[in-house]
Amino acid sequence: MTQADFLNAPFPEPVEIPAAHVTGPKRFFNRELSWVAFNWRVLEEATNPKVPLLERVRFVSISATNLDEFYTVRVAGLRELAREGHTIPAADGLTPAEQLSEINETARKLLQEQQATWNKLKRELEAEGIRILTLSKLTRDDKAFLQDYFLSQVFPVLSPLAIDPAHPFPFIPNTGFCLALQLIRESDGVSRQALLPIPAQIDRFVRLSSDPSEHRVLPLEDLLILHLGSLFPGYRLEGHCAFRVLRDSDLEVEEEAEDLVREFEVALKRRRRGEVIRMKLTAGAPERLRATIMEELAIGEEEVVEVKGLLGLADLKELVIDSRPDLLWPSYTPRVPERVQDHEGDMFAAIKQKDMLLHHPYETFDMVVRFLAQAANDPNVLAIKQTLYRTSKDSPIVAALCEAAEDGKSVTALVELKARFDEAANIRQSRKLERSGAHVVYGFTNYKTHAKISTVVRREGDRLVTYTHYGTGNYHPITAKIYTDLSFFTCDDALGRDATKVFNYLSGYAQPEVLENLAISPHSLKPRLLEMISREADFARAGKPAEIWAKMNSLIEPEVIDALYAASQAGVKINLVIRGICGLRPGIKGLSENIRVKSIVGRFLEHSRIVCFGNGAGLPNKRARVFISSADWMGRNLNRRVETLVETTNVTVKAQIVSQIMAANMADEAQSWVLNPDGTFTRHPIGEGDTGFSCHKFFLENPSLSGRGSAGAADVPELTHSKD
Incomplete structure (x- = not known):
């Protein structure tokens, strides 16, 4: 084409x-069902033969992670509305109860397809020397290795929990994964029940061989079953099952919280203890165990999904190993814009030449980091202002802002505490910025600040020049490697004034009356x-x-x-x-x-x-x-x-x-799906x-184009392809 x-x-x-x-x-499609359709498309990529094998495994993991988050947030909200008797329909005419019914029906089909897809991929992985073992496939040498691994790497972290009047059923956190055990005491035949929470801090798949030519792994839950004698001496296993819990993860914050950070810290604890909205359980679980778990978690049959296969498919990302580049996307190195190279890495000089738009991840996100790091070290820079919605744990952006503040520059950081699932990380970053001397503001309690803006005010001769970055994505160097986003750099006076007015609005609540190039x-x-x-x-x-x-x-x-x-x-x-x-x-x-x-x-x-x-x-x-x-x-x-x-x-x-x-x-054409009038998608x-x-x-x-330097042409390349 x-x-x-x-x-x-x-x-x-x-x-x-x-x-x-x-x-x-009916002129609208339902929001929630449209999202489920998107996740079907994600899973379909796991069956696409043009996608490398381990990348297909990654797509199964992404699909599972997406569905978990969808249930803990969107479905949790609909469930609450339905329980309270709300019948106000969505734009497409469906009530909360009707939406829940349709979501659950298609989500169960999606879960079944995830397992079927994984089973097919597992066979392809085995043909490539990547084997997920069962207990019956272990050799004597395997068991000897696993015995040592269990005692040194796993046993110290485990907390086996009895279930009886003296040992109440423990709290299982959101995404908590457990083994439920029916045990028989060998001395007198008394039956006991117990739980064995599977620690999230330990890899889900235990590798049995260091031989680079093969990758043999055993699921952690099977390792635990193999060594129950060390955990429950004097008991034998009568029956068991595994289950995984999803809880309501929505947050409610008081409208006029005096200390927004402290309020969010409390709310995060509430999230951890949210109601169970879904439990996945291995199919064929012993009835007594199943009944105990449901009673203790206060859930009904509608919240239980029996899974024939592997629980926690999100953990399959562990199998996407760097040691098999032949089964991954071809590697690439993000480009440094030629214009920045022409100016020997000087971002201000490159931007001053003319506006520059970078397309991530094809152009490296390091240029955004360099922009702020250069500002932090430049004695002519007087002030930096920055929005932070999502960023990485050891963020180079935050490090640059802290360095600038410690150097005496005026630094203002708008940290959005309401970035879902990143609230705790953002609280930690705000504390770090405050300790460095930066001005940290949190915007509004009733609005999220999702804008991506950075300004650097620099003295050049007898005037102040504002260099501005507007982005379509987060200031997050990890996601910037896989998300396609745009970074727009300019020193245009009007766009600088607009950005400054927005920061004043965020820090001082003064709504800007006039914006020149910005809405x-x-x-x-x-x-x-x-x-x-x-x-x-x-x-x-x-x-x-x-x-x-x-x-x-x-x-x-x-x-x-x-x-x-x-x-x-x-x-x-x-x-x-x-x-x-x-x-x-x-x-x-x-x-x-x-x-x-x-x-x-x-x-x-x-x-x-x-x-x-x-x-x-x-x-x-x-x-x-x-x-x-x-x-x-x-x-x-x-x-x-x-x-x-x-x-x-x-x-x-x-x-x-x-x-x-x-x-x-x-x-x-290669990655596109066309939306049909009936809501279905066709490749x-x-x-x-x-x-x-x-x-x-x-x-x-x-x-x-805008990053081309003196060595490049400004022509737009023609979009063509030929048959392979």
């Missing part, structure tokens, strides 16, 4: 649905989007070319979807790349016949948010209005978070976004013997 082939491809024939559905709730939620971002969509519809009604290209993780905000429907009816051609949740129904006659939606699931997690408007011409064109954003088009992002929508005006940056990044995403058709155009491969091979 070439870029022209894609742009000239006709929209599919629209589908007719009842008129009442065109104007009623922020929850105030001006959604109105700006609706205005731009409406303008494109006006162009179409005036007989001018009208197009919208957009890319994001999720699209469910009803008002925005209705605006896109109205634009489609006016004749605007709309192409959407939505990785995950999509509430918009494409290809419906009289509603969305001019809208195409696709999802890309592949080697990298598509995470950047982009929207391009033709502005009275087709796309791509130089007149286009081009924006990058931290926000998905969801109610929470547009109405209850602080987010940014940044317009890029630099010619090269715009060409990079429209003609390189967006065009390649929309032309992708993009690829001819026999053809690998299809891969946007990820394209980006790995072609440097970003």
Whole structure:
């Protein structure tokens, strides 16, 4: 496929649905069911023969992790609404109880498919010398090794727990994994029950051989069964099962918490003790054990899922081993932008030359770290301001901010405590920043600050210059290796002023009255989007070319979807790349016949948010209005978070976004799924013997336009591929 082939491809024939559905709730897809459909696509990658074997194992692990988090947060919330008798429907018309019923039905099928997929992969792994053993397959040498390993590495960490009136049933934390045991005392035949929590601090799979030519492992639970005699001397095993608990992990914070950090520390403890919303149990568990566990955890049959196979498939990530590069994606080294190299690593000089947009992970995230580290060490830098939503445990970003503060620079860090599942880490980072002398603020109790902004104020001659970074992803060097995101660097005065006003808003609650090139939620971002969509519809009604290209993780905000429907009816051609949740129904006659939606699931997690408007011409064109954003088009992002929508005006940056990044995403065949009018997804058709155009491969091979230096050309590479 070439870029022209894609742009000239006709929209599919629209589908007719009842008129009442065109104007009623059925014009939307359900948010939760759309998410489950996304996780099906993730699991499908585990069956894709074009994906390396160990990467397919990783996809099973990701699918399992995703489903666990979905239940602990989204399903937990729906369950609470249903229990309290709430019948107010979602945008698609389903009540909480109806959503729960459909979710549970499709999730059980997904669990079964996860196990079936894993069983197939296990056979392929064995053919490659990676074997997951059972107790019956252990040799005498294996048992001798495991005896030593158990006593030295596992036994000291275990806490076997009796269950009787003197030993109450213990608390099992969220994602807690246990063996339940039915034991017989050999001296008198008395039956006892016991629990053996499986420590999360120990690897789930025990490797039995150091021979690099083979990788033989035994699941930790089997190792424990093998050595029960050391844990319960004088008893023999009558029956056992394994179970895993998921608890409600949503957080509630008092609206006017005097000390937000302390309030979150308390809330995190509450999360650990949330209600059990789901328990996975090995199939065929002894009835007495099953009944005891259910009674003690206060759960009913609807919360129990029997699993025929391996519990805790999320742990399969341990089997993705570096020692078998032949079974992994080919390695690559993220590029350092040529322009930065031209300036001998000086980020300020590179940005001062002109605006620069980096596409991670293809361009290294180290440039963002370098930007802040250079600022920390530069005597001409007076102040640094930084938002932190998610970051790594030993964050080089936080280290640079601490160094700058200790050096006497004015450092302000907005730490978002409400970053789900990273709250504890963010509390630790905020304490570290405070000890270094930085000003730490936490934004708002009723809004999350999800915007990704950094500013550096530098004295240059007799004036102060503000260097600004706007991002679509988190300041997290680990996820930046697998998430596709954009980093926009500029020293444009207007964008610097806008960023400063946003920081003042976050630290002082003074809502900015005027922003020059920036829109922020929850105030001006959604109105700006609706205005731009409406303008494109006006162009179409005036007989001018009208197009919208957009890319994001999720699209469910009803008002925005209705605006896109109205634009489609006016004749605007709309192409959407939505990785995950999509509430918009494409290809419906009289509603969305001019809208195409696709999802890309592949080697990298598509995470950047982009929207391009033709502005009275087709796309791509130089007149286009081009924006990058931290926000998905969801109610929470547009109405209850602080987010940014940044317009890029630099010619090269715009060409990079429209003609390189967006065009390649929309032309992708190898990793794309097309959303059908009925809500199902179909893999993009690829001819026999053809690998299809891969946007990820394209980006790995072609440097970003705005990062090119004196050695590079500014032409946009043509999107082509040939049959292998």
